[in-house]
Amino acid sequence: MFQLSHFKGGLVLDGHKKISTSSAIKPAILPARLTVPLQQHIGHTPELLVQLGDQVLKGQCIAKATDGISASIHAPSSGRVSAIDEQAVAHPSGLKALCVTIETDGKEQWCEPSALKQNYRDSSNQQLLNIISDAGIVGLGGATFPTAIKLQSCEPATINTLIINGAECEPYISCDDMLMRERAKDIVLGIQILQQVLAAKQTVIVVEDNKPQAIQSLQQALQKQAIDNIDVITIPTRYPTGGEKQLIKVVTGKEVPANGLPADIGILCQNVATAYSVYRAVYLDQPLISRIVTVTGDAINEPANFEVLIGTPMNELIAQAGGYTANIGGLVMGGPMMGFSLPNDTLPVTKACNCLLTRVTEDTRQIPAQACIRCGECAEVCPANLLPQQLYWYSSSKNFDRAQDLHLFDCIECGCCSAVCPSHIPLVQYYRFAKTEIWAQEKERKKSDNARQRHEFREARIAREKAERDEKLRLKKELLAKKKIEEEGQQAAVDPKKAVIEAALARVKAKKDNTTEKPKNTDNLTPQQQQKIAEADQRRQQKDNKDEAT
Amino acid sequence: MSADYQKISQDGLWTNNVALVQLLGLCPLLAVTGTFINGLGLGLATLLTLILSNASVSAIRHWVRPEIRIPVFVLIIASIVTIIEMLMHAWVPGLYNILGIFIPLIVTNCSIIARAESFAAKNPVLPSVIDGFMMGAGFLLVLVVLGGLRELIGFGTLLDHSYLMFGETARSWTLSFADGYRGFLLAVLPPGAFIGLGLLIAGKNYIELRKTKHQTVKLQPVIENSSTA
Amino acid sequence: MNRQVLITALVLTLFAAIGGGLVSYTEQSTASQIRVNDKMMLLHSLKSLLPAQRYDNDLASSAISIAPHQLLGTTKTSRAYSATKNTDTVAFIFNVIANNGYNGKIYLLIGVYTDGSIAGVRVVRHKETPGLGDAIDENRSSWILNFNQHSLSSLTEKQWKVKRDGGYFDQFTGATITPRAVVNAVHNTLLYYQQHKAVLLQATTKPVSPKE
Amino acid sequence: MITALLILSILAAVFGLILGYSSIRFKVEGDPIVDQIDAILPQTQCGQCTYPGCRPYATAIANGEAPINQCPPGGEATILQLADLLGVEPLELNPENGEESGPTVALIDEENCIGCTLCIQACPVDAIFGAAKQMHTIISDECTGCDLCLPPCPVDCIDMVPVKSETTNWKWSMPVSNDSTPKAK
Amino acid sequence: MIEINDMTEFALILLSTILVNNFVLVKFLGLCPFMGVSRKLETAIGMGMATAFVLTLSSVCSYLVNEYLLAPFALEYLRTIMFILVIAVVVQFTEMVVHKTSPVLYNVLGIFLPLITTNCAVLGVALLNVQEQHGFLQSAFYGFGASVGFSLVLILFAAMRERLEVADVPAIFKGNAIALITAGIMSLAFMGFSGLIKL
Amino acid sequence: MQFNSATSSPHMMRDDGISQLMLQLLFALTPGAIAMFYFFGWGVVFNLIVAISTALIAEAAVLRLRQREIKNTLLDLSAVVTACLLALALPPLAPWWLTLVATLFAILLGKHLYGGLGFNPFNPAMVGYVVVMISFPREMTFWLLPSTINPAALGFIDSFNLTFFSQLPAAMSWDSISSATLLDGIKNHLSQGHLLSSIDTNQQLGNLFGKLAGNGWEWINLCYLAGGLWLFKNRIIDWRIPLGLISSLSLLSLLFYLIDSEQYLSPSTHLLSGGIMLAAFFIATDPVSASTTPRGRIIFGAGIGVFIYIIRQWGGYPDGIAFAVLLMNMAAPLIDYYTVPAAFGKRDQS
Numbered sequence A: 001m002f003q004l005s006h007f008k009g010g011l012v013l014d015g016h017k018k019i020s021t022s023s024a025i026k027p028a029i030l031p032a033r034l035t036v037p038l039q040q041h042i043g044h045t046p047e048l049l050v051q052l053g054d055q056v057l058k059g060q061c062i063a064k065a066t067d068g069i070s071a072s073i074h075a076p077s078s079g080r081v082s083a084i085d086e087q088a089v090a091h092p093s094g095l096k097a098l099c100v101t102i103e104t105d106g107k108e109q110w111c112e113p114s115a116l117k118q119n120y121r122d123s124s125n126q127q128l129l130n131i132i133s134d135a136g137i138v139g140l141g142g143a144t145f146p147t148a149i150k151l152q153s154c155e156p157a158t159i160n161t162l163i164i165n166g167a168e169c170e171p172y173i174s175c176d177d178m179l180m181r182e183r184a185k186d187i188v189l190g191i192q193i194l195q196q197v198l199a200a201k202q203t204v205i206v207v208e209d210n211k212p213q214a215i216q217s218l219q220q221a222l223q224k225q226a227i228d229n230i231d232v233i234t235i236p237t238r239y240p241t242g243g244e245k246q247l248i249k250v251v252t253g254k255e256v257p258a259n260g261l262p263a264d265i266g267i268l269c270q271n272v273a274t275a276y277s278v279y280r281a282v283y284l285d286q287p288l289i290s291r292i293v294t295v296t297g298d299a300i301n302e303p304a305n306f307e308v309l310i311g312t313p314m315n316e317l318i319a320q321a322g323g324y325t326a327n328i329g330g331l332v333m334g335g336p337m338m339g340f341s342l343p344n345d346t347l348p349v350t351k352a353c354n355c356l357l358t359r360v361t362e363d364t365r366q367i368p369a370q371a372c373i374r375c376g377e378c379a380e381v382c383p384a385n386l387l388p389q390q391l392y393w394y395s396s397s398k399n400f401d402r403a404q405d406l407h408l409f410d411c412i413e414c415g416c417c418s419a420v421c422p423s424h425i426p427l428v429q430y431y432r433f434a435k436t437e438i439w440a441q442e443k444e445r446k447k448s449d450n451a452r453q454r455h456e457f458r459e460a461r462i463a464r465e466k467a468e469r470d471e472k473l474r475l476k477k478e479l480l481a482k483k484k485i486e487e488e489g490q491q492a493a494v495d496p497k498k499a500v501i502e503a504a505l506a507r508v509k510a511k512k513d514n515t516t517e518k519p520k521n522t523d524n525l526t527p528q529q530q531q532k533i534a535e536a537d538q539r540r541q542q543k544d545n546k547d548e549a550t
Numbered sequence B: 001m002s003a004d005y006q007k008i009s010q011d012g013l014w015t016n017n018v019a020l021v022q023l024l025g026l027c028p029l030l031a032v033t034g035t036f037i038n039g040l041g042l043g044l045a046t047l048l049t050l051i052l053s054n055a056s057v058s059a060i061r062h063w064v065r066p067e068i069r070i071p072v073f074v075l076i077i078a079s080i081v082t083i084i085e086m087l088m089h090a091w092v093p094g095l096y097n098i099l100g101i102f103i104p105l106i107v108t109n110c111s112i113i114a115r116a117e118s119f120a121a122k123n124p125v126l127p128s129v130i131d132g133f134m135m136g137a138g139f140l141l142v143l144v145v146l147g148g149l150r151e152l153i154g155f156g157t158l159l160d161h162s163y164l165m166f167g168e169t170a171r172s173w174t175l176s177f178a179d180g181y182r183g184f185l186l187a188v189l190p191p192g193a194f195i196g197l198g199l200l201i202a203g204k205n206y207i208e209l210r211k212t213k214h215q216t217v218k219l220q221p222v223i224e225n226s227s228t229a
Numbered sequence C: 001m002n003r004q005v006l007i008t009a010l011v012l013t014l015f016a017a018i019g020g021g022l023v024s025y026t027e028q029s030t031a032s033q034i035r036v037n038d039k040m041m042l043l044h045s046l047k048s049l050l051p052a053q054r055y056d057n058d059l060a061s062s063a064i065s066i067a068p069h070q071l072l073g074t075t076k077t078s079r080a081y082s083a084t085k086n087t088d089t090v091a092f093i094f095n096v097i098a099n100n101g102y103n104g105k106i107y108l109l110i111g112v113y114t115d116g117s118i119a120g121v122r123v124v125r126h127k128e129t130p131g132l133g134d135a136i137d138e139n140r141s142s143w144i145l146n147f148n149q150h151s152l153s154s155l156t157e158k159q160w161k162v163k164r165d166g167g168y169f170d171q172f173t174g175a176t177i178t179p180r181a182v183v184n185a186v187h188n189t190l191l192y193y194q195q196h197k198a199v200l201l202q203a204t205t206k207p208v209s210p211k212e
Numbered sequence D: 001m002i003t004a005l006l007i008l009s010i011l012a013a014v015f016g017l018i019l020g021y022s023s024i025r026f027k028v029e030g031d032p033i034v035d036q037i038d039a040i041l042p043q044t045q046c047g048q049c050t051y052p053g054c055r056p057y058a059t060a061i062a063n064g065e066a067p068i069n070q071c072p073p074g075g076e077a078t079i080l081q082l083a084d085l086l087g088v089e090p091l092e093l094n095p096e097n098g099e100e101s102g103p104t105v106a107l108i109d110e111e112n113c114i115g116c117t118l119c120i121q122a123c124p125v126d127a128i129f130g131a132a133k134q135m136h137t138i139i140s141d142e143c144t145g146c147d148l149c150l151p152p153c154p155v156d157c158i159d160m161v162p163v164k165s166e167t168t169n170w171k172w173s174m175p176v177s178n179d180s181t182p183k184a185k
Numbered sequence E: 001m002i003e004i005n006d007m008t009e010f011a012l013i014l015l016s017t018i019l020v021n022n023f024v025l026v027k028f029l030g031l032c033p034f035m036g037v038s039r040k041l042e043t044a045i046g047m048g049m050a051t052a053f054v055l056t057l058s059s060v061c062s063y064l065v066n067e068y069l070l071a072p073f074a075l076e077y078l079r080t081i082m083f084i085l086v087i088a089v090v091v092q093f094t095e096m097v098v099h100k101t102s103p104v105l106y107n108v109l110g111i112f113l114p115l116i117t118t119n120c121a122v123l124g125v126a127l128l129n130v131q132e133q134h135g136f137l138q139s140a141f142y143g144f145g146a147s148v149g150f151s152l153v154l155i156l157f158a159a160m161r162e163r164l165e166v167a168d169v170p171a172i173f174k175g176n177a178i179a180l181i182t183a184g185i186m187s188l189a190f191m192g193f194s195g196l197i198k199l
Numbered sequence F: 001m002q003f004n005s006a007t008s009s010p011h012m013m014r015d016d017g018i019s020q021l022m023l024q025l026l027f028a029l030t031p032g033a034i035a036m037f038y039f040f041g042w043g044v045v046f047n048l049i050v051a052i053s054t055a056l057i058a059e060a061a062v063l064r065l066r067q068r069e070i071k072n073t074l075l076d077l078s079a080v081v082t083a084c085l086l087a088l089a090l091p092p093l094a095p096w097w098l099t100l101v102a103t104l105f106a107i108l109l110g111k112h113l114y115g116g117l118g119f120n121p122f123n124p125a126m127v128g129y130v131v132v133m134i135s136f137p138r139e140m141t142f143w144l145l146p147s148t149i150n151p152a153a154l155g156f157i158d159s160f161n162l163t164f165f166s167q168l169p170a171a172m173s174w175d176s177i178s179s180a181t182l183l184d185g186i187k188n189h190l191s192q193g194h195l196l197s198s199i200d201t202n203q204q205l206g207n208l209f210g211k212l213a214g215n216g217w218e219w220i221n222l223c224y225l226a227g228g229l230w231l232f233k234n235r236i237i238d239w240r241i242p243l244g245l246i247s248s249l250s251l252l253s254l255l256f257y258l259i260d261s262e263q264y265l266s267p268s269t270h271l272l273s274g275g276i277m278l279a280a281f282f283i284a285t286d287p288v289s290a291s292t293t294p295r296g297r298i299i300f301g302a303g304i305g306v307f308i309y310i311i312r313q314w315g316g317y318p319d320g321i322a323f324a325v326l327l328m329n330m331a332a333p334l335i336d337y338y339t340v341p342a343a344f345g346k347r348d349q350s
């Protein structure tokens, strides 16, 4: 059936999944306060729809996706908006970001169901996409890319293969595994919707061979519904097979072109949990307000999977999992290979949070880095076929051009290289440093180009104005000279005093004309800037009014 | 004016030393510094050339068009070098034979044309001559230091072959250190030349580093004074 | 435009002429001294091969040209010098090449008395390993003086070898090839002299101009 | 000697003609290197380099009159790029020109602005707008943070504030290297 | 016709000038550009190409000047002047032509071209050709071999220096000092070729 | 609860480090070292002792000067590896000061002027070796006959006196103790215009030949080969460099051997004499100074093989390993530059 291929590099890691799969998915309790960050996806921040003090209902949209890449945010439960401010969020920077805090009322009161209540098979693609978009669904495999946009962006009928990613290749994480075991039927329903939207010719669910129960339950679900256009494929366990490009390579033998998207070779890849969310949105009219989170690791008492409302503080989740053991050393959001460590456990759960991994002190010890001896171990395991050791040299010396020549941006930050480095060099951090630095420089460059243009424009304008002024002056002088001659002829006729007054008046008038000239630098502006100017004008008026009042 | 000359001297001898900082004139510098005397001989020849070429280039600086500037400079330098070469051939034939091809190659000693271009072509004669002298002296200094070091380490002697330059009486000048010293050939072979110059530059860097360390402490009030004044 | 071109050419020509003039002048005034020097240099090396009291002619201007010969290791016409005392030929000095040195050819000057004994051997140019093969250089060791006075008759055919090969001459520790090559070359020169003695002695009676 | 002079002069004359002719025939205008340098400079136009703007500084560098380490807004990154372009050793930023600091933008205290237009005239990139006797506003996207508008303001109503660090423009830092890992130049 | 013997001779000349008697590392010629334009690989390649062109051309030209102008009139003492004049003109001319006809190439080679005049290797080749009594083709091969040898080590050196930039070199050795020492070790490695061709 | 969150992913590191790598390398060296001791006596041990102690002291001194952490750096054992490889490459009769100078140059010039572990573009051990090779060529020919055929094998005391006091045993001269190695001997033999088939008649050389290659050397090389294969099995070294080296050397030697077996040595002799196996598995594989791309490593190894053959066959040195390694070290950055592998998804484009 499927001729499995394999990708170069990668690692066989110890799964550690069993520790969190012994019990079924547990519903997490409703916390007293939900802190919902507005930015939980790749793209623009959505537009806020609520105000401080508003009552919101469960599932109510509290921030609407903007144009471009963006996703909506919904209230995970009913209650009152008690704060709209910057709060610490789960982000490697540790910075704060705009959040809506909801004090839950415990009623879990759902908002009005939307108009569309028909069988999805009768709906048009556009209607389905609208539902997915309105539900704020983003990719739950890790990148949190808005799903509707991903589905929309591929040309109709160009997708040959829809790949449902159930690989879950990172150690410790088991949320997809549990989802597939327990809700295989719903996942399949979700997949069918995706199939219809994409008109995909072929659909496969790909699962690593360390999840036999998940495979079994998926197959049963397919059999029960007598679905024959979806296959379940078992692939060898190897990190990072779950990575989109690697997965595609394993399943189809094709390589997604660098800088390209899977859609370029007729493939689309979605995570199982994303498919499940699609099912919930279409069948149950429920937006993405909760997700399965694996709480696991070696420093937690009762590891398990929880169905958690977005915005739930992590420490409450930890408490439900029996709390930390004594030797707790750190908390990681995500898996040990790609997750990031958190500064504290009071941060809210977001759509991206698939796992809370507790680390024992021993695992969080810092082995000091030694010099790179160019042993090449890292290149050996790099699934992107890069030369991590060279990338490291050039990133650490800020030779970004060379780093880009060596395809820095093809690095998927999988962490394999760091994991095998005998010198314990935090390679991935160097790449992240280099990437963000390059982006910043790019922005600077754009900005400086813009500044140069504006500067040159200004210089030119000043030169022009000067020329104009000189010209005016010259004309005036001529005129005056002429006048003088004329005046001399008529001197006797006109009262000299009057003439002086008139001249002064003229001068004043000229000056006035000059000052009431339009503001000078409002040409060449983008609509956004013009909007800002308009706002400033408004404020100006307010201020003028105030001035007048006082 | 005198401060100017001081700056020129300091530039030539140290801060902007041809060999240690500008890295010019490396070929003769490395090739003939097998012994102290060789270095001295070529150093003097170069010094003379530098002075004369700087003087003449500066004298004619208003007369040459840009497109033939380089050919003219090169012509002048070549004439000077050829004359010096003949004089050496006539009066210090032993040294002439040892230095061999590197005497005519003074023409292409980059430092000479570099000085002509960057200094003599922009300055009057007197400063140019002084610049030539100081640059040449700086170069000479490095030549003899490197030559001396390589000779000392390589053969354990100093001033060997002085008679080539100073006549037969100088045969007895040779200083020999540590009898039975086997010699360390690396120093006199080509690699030793490179490594030796590398070490000299490092030595200079070391001195400068120490100096700036001392200076930064001292300099600060001076800057403050000048800004408040 | 043409004017500009002409001026350019003229300026360059002017400087070339001035430079050329100065150089030519220097050349003329130093030419004789240089010639003297060159001769002195040659004489100096020739003299070192023969004790001064053994000859009275001007060695440098007594050159004879020698056809290339395998025993001398030469492939081009080379030069030899004859030493005379009271018009009697007393010795010849040959330019010899030892072709089988460790790193290449070894250029030698070999002086042979008319009686077939060695007057002296000097290395002119060589590329032997410094510190190993370069002991053949007089500046490095006195090994090269060992040949003095020896002849085809003072040592047997078998003895004209280095000790390692069962001969008379020392080798250097760790280096046998270089001395072997030199011993071989000296031996061959003696053989050459033996074979060409008559012709050589005749040639000296009518000296060839050194220009040849 | 005559032949010597003759031959040399003839040769020189011929070469002179060739060069003279080709210098006219192959004349080229313009100096692209200045543009390349200018493209690297941050265009803050602040004058801290002691030149009246970025382009004059670029011209000075191209002519070999100025070292590459005088632009504080550009800081290390700019110096590295210049060194790379010109093939010279990178230098430390000259402390006399100022210190490298994070990006800033100007902010006008709108309550106090009297609308004197002096800052408008100072701004090198037309990032302030407003008219006489009107409150002025900074177009913060365009502001390069050059500080030039501060001195002319008669009521000191302009402040320079650091550009805010947000999750969207946040940068990963280089891992703190211990002694054996390479350091940035 | 070129005979087999000549061919081997030319091959030996090339091998000798490129490896055994490498101009830069063994003969000490052309060191200033070797040190000066080896900071970046791209520029080193440009310099290598420019030098190869000028070196071969001027080797041939100076041979012609020597053979047909100097030797017939016994003006050998004007050799240095004549050669350097030829070289300067070749370089200047090349520069102007390239500047006009191929701005892209000029951008790559531009700043290095004038430097070639003062590259000892160029004059050195011309003088050595005379010293070794090379014929026309020999001179051409000698010049070409020398320039290849020059370019080869220049490019290798440039690639090494890019690595050195990043290395944690002790402060006082940073820059030129360590570069010279590296060149020294390169020269050490090239000593391995000594005795390879027993000329 | 607050945590320390300074690190980036991944949150897994391997437990062992460079020290363990070097330790395994030293372990893999032991069979060869023991074989050398068996054939060449105590001089080998003295070389090792002098080299290792010099290396450690020199490294400590540099670190002290540079105000760097000393203990952990010494414990990474890279200096010991350098010292051992150097000591095993030097002739067993080398006087102590020769080993000392070589090691100093290796550690100071070859390694620490460049910033220490990880930064040196040249193989430090080979830098040290070449420095003494060109400076003291006489001492570098102080090899002796393997004990199996040496009538005058030196005891501990004699060796000690020789190494540390340059004192020859009574009634022995340098020439009677030292002996050219096989490669050197054959080179001399050939340079006198003899043919290889006449070796049997040459008593001195005939003796030097063992079953496969040089007497004694064949076993030493096989021991190094075994150690190298063990390293390969433990993934300490990459197969590409040894394979490139051995295959290019065998191919070239086979080619010329087939052309004229009287002038050119057989492939087996080439492969198993001198330090080929040591070079192929332990020296050429020094990751720091070698090429680091996969294709580059094959080219790197093959280049070393080619240069070894050229220098051995036509050059001035009997065994050109050190020069060949340095020459390819020199080319490694350029090779790396031009052999960057196609990144994932770039194969069809570039």
Ligand SMILES: Cc1cc2nc3c(=O)[nH]c(=O)nc-3n(C[C@H](O)[C@H](O)[C@H](O)COP(=O)(O)O)c2cc1C
Pocket (backbone or CB within 6 Å): A042, A139, A141, A142, A143, A144, A145, A149, A150, A151, A153, A154, A243, A244, A245, A261, A262, A263, A269
């Ligand atoms: C900036 C960006 C733009 C993207 N644009 C598209 C798109 O236009 N169409 C699409 O199908 N997927 C798009 N994707 C989604 C990627 O194909 C991919 O599915 C997503 O990045 C998740 O991959 P990962 O989790 O393996 O990183 C985009 C992703 C990013 C980061």
Ligand SMILES: Cc1cc2nc3c(=O)[nH]c(=O)nc-3n(C[C@H](O)[C@H](O)[C@H](O)COP(=O)(O)O)c2cc1C
Pocket (backbone or CB within 6 Å): A138, A139, A140, A141, A142, A143, A144, A145, A165, A166, A167, A168, A169, A170, A240, A241, A242, A243, A244, A245, A269, A270, A271, A272, A274, A275, A338, A412, A413, A414
């Ligand atoms: C190294 C790496 C490992 C990944 N592992 C998985 C995984 O195990 N399961 C998964 O669903 N997505 C994984 N992803 C994300 C996928 O590449 C891809 O983004 C996702 O399958 C797309 O589906 P989504 O848009 O529905 O999230 C991984 C990404 C990377 C870069």
Ligand SMILES: Cc1cc2nc3c(=O)[nH]c(=O)nc-3n(C[C@H](O)[C@H](O)[C@H](O)COP(=O)(O)O)c2cc1C
Pocket (backbone or CB within 6 Å): C102, C103, C128, C129, C130, C132, C133, C134, C164, C171, C173, C174, C175, C176, C177, C178, C179, F133, F137, F140, F141, F179, F180, F184, F188, F316, F317, F318
């Ligand atoms: C690097 C090196 C350079 C050598 N140079 C020379 C040399 O210049 N002259 C020489 O005779 N032998 C030289 N040899 C030594 C020869 O290889 C050979 O050992 C010696 O000539 C013969 O040794 P034997 O005394 O054991 O016969 C050199 C050896 C080496 C390793």
Ligand SMILES: Cc1cc2nc3c(=O)[nH]c(=O)nc-3n(C[C@H](O)[C@H](O)[C@H](O)CO)c2cc1C
Pocket (backbone or CB within 6 Å): A373, F021, F022, F025, F078, F079, F081, F082, F083, F085, F111, F116, F117, F118, F119, F120, F123, F124, F125, F126, F236, F237, F282, F283, F284, F285, F286, F287, F288, F289
């Ligand atoms: C596989 C391997 C081979 C090595 N080979 C050498 C070697 O040939 N020479 C050497 O000085 N160090 C060698 N080392 C040690 C270390 O890499 C060397 O000291 C570094 O070059 C110093 O920066 C080797 C290390 C390893 C792991």
Ligand code: SF4
Pocket (backbone or CB within 6 Å): A371, A372, A373, A374, A375, A376, A377, A378, A379, A388, A389, A392, A417, A420, A421, A422, A423, A424, A425, A427
């Ligand atoms: S694994 Fe580590 S030490 Fe080895 S090459 Fe990669 S970065 Fe360097």
Ligand code: SF4
Pocket (backbone or CB within 6 Å): A378, A381, A382, A383, A384, A385, A386, A387, A388, A410, A411, A412, A413, A414, A415, A416, A417, A418, A427, A428
């Ligand atoms: S993190 Fe990047 S460089 Fe490292 S192995 Fe993964 S893809 Fe390769």
Ligand code: SF4
Pocket (backbone or CB within 6 Å): D041, D042, D043, D044, D045, D046, D047, D048, D049, D050, D051, D052, D053, D054, D055, D057, D070, D071, D072, D073, D074
């Ligand atoms: S210091 Fe920098 S930003 Fe400011 S004007 Fe000068 S070049 Fe431009």
Ligand code: SF4
Pocket (backbone or CB within 6 Å): D105, D106, D122, D123, D124, D125, D126, D127, D128, D138, D142, D143, D144, D145, D146, D147, D148, D149, D150
């Ligand atoms: S607003 Fe002020 S700080 Fe900003 S660019 Fe204009 S003058 Fe400079």
Ligand code: FES
Pocket (backbone or CB within 6 Å): B024, B025, B026, B027, B028, B108, B109, B110, B111, E029, E030, E031, E032, E033, E118, E119, E120, E121
């Ligand atoms: S001195 Fe030779 S190139 Fe400069």
